[in-house]
Amino acid sequence: xxxxxxxxxxxxxxxxxxxxxxxxxxxxxxxxxxxxxxxxxxxxxxxxxxxxxxxxxxxxxxxxxxxxxxxxxxxxxxxxxxxxxxxxxxxxxxxxxxxxxxxxxxxxxxxxxxxxxxxxxxxxxxxxxxxxxxxxxxxxxxxxxxxxxx
Numbered sequence: 001x002x003x004x005x006x007x008x009x010x011x012x013x014x015x016x017x018x019x020x021x022x023x024x025x026x027x028x029x030x031x032x033x034x035x036x037x038x039x040x041x042x043x044x045x046x047x048x049x050x051x052x053x054x055x056x057x058x059x060x061x062x063x064x065x066x067x068x069x070x071x072x073x074x075x076x077x078x079x080x081x082x083x084x085x086x087x088x089x090x091x092x093x094x095x096x097x098x099x100x101x102x103x104x105x106x107x108x109x110x111x112x113x114x115x116x117x118x119x120x121x122x123x124x125x126x127x128x129x130x131x132x133x134x135x136x137x138x139x140x141x142x143x144x145x146x147x148x149x150x
Contacts, residue, residue: 004083004085006041006045006083006085007076007079007080007083007085009035009037009041009042009045010045010048010049010079010082010083011076011079011127011130012035012036012037013031013035013037013042013045013046013049013065014049014054014055014067014071014074014079014127015127015130015131016031016034016035017031017055017065017066017067017071018067018071018127018128018130018131019131020066023066024066025058025062025063025064025065025066026064026065026066027063027064027065028042028043028046028064028065030064031064031065045083046065048082048083048084049079049082049083050065050068051082052078052081052082053068053069054067054068054069054074054078054079054082055067055068056068067127070128071126071127071128071131072126072127072128073126074126074127074128075122075123075124075125075126075127076122076123076125076126076127076130077119077122077123080119080122
């Protein structure tokens with residue numbers, strides 16, 4: 001299963017903002033350069049995160065982006081939801097009507113449970129946790145004991 005780049009970029013950006021002094025703004029080009037995110041794509045991500053109330057943006061010479069709330073109040077699941085992404089390992093989990101085998105599928109429920117386990121874990125990972133792991137190392141800590149899915 002691959003995490004969409006948009007989600008990865010969103011988390012990278014939020015960790016960067018969490019490491020900035022509270023209340024300070026960071027420009028799109030600053031974030032893009034520091035976190036290796038293509039600037040045009042970052043603008044799109046910023047727009048979605050702003051609409052979701054995760055960041056605040058301001059135009060002008062002193063403008064840029066900053067967290068709209070404390071980094072301890074933002075989870076990785078918030079990022080996923082803000083960017084309208086599913087982490088379902090197969091498209092049939094979200095769109096059963098698109099699968100020819102959906103009526104007799106023996107796996108869809110299992111993959112749905114896998115998605116739910118992942119989202120539950122990511123809901124426990126806060127941007128502040130990632131920021132405290134070391135100057136912006138955005139690897140999601142895997143400390144949970146996941147129950148067997150079978």
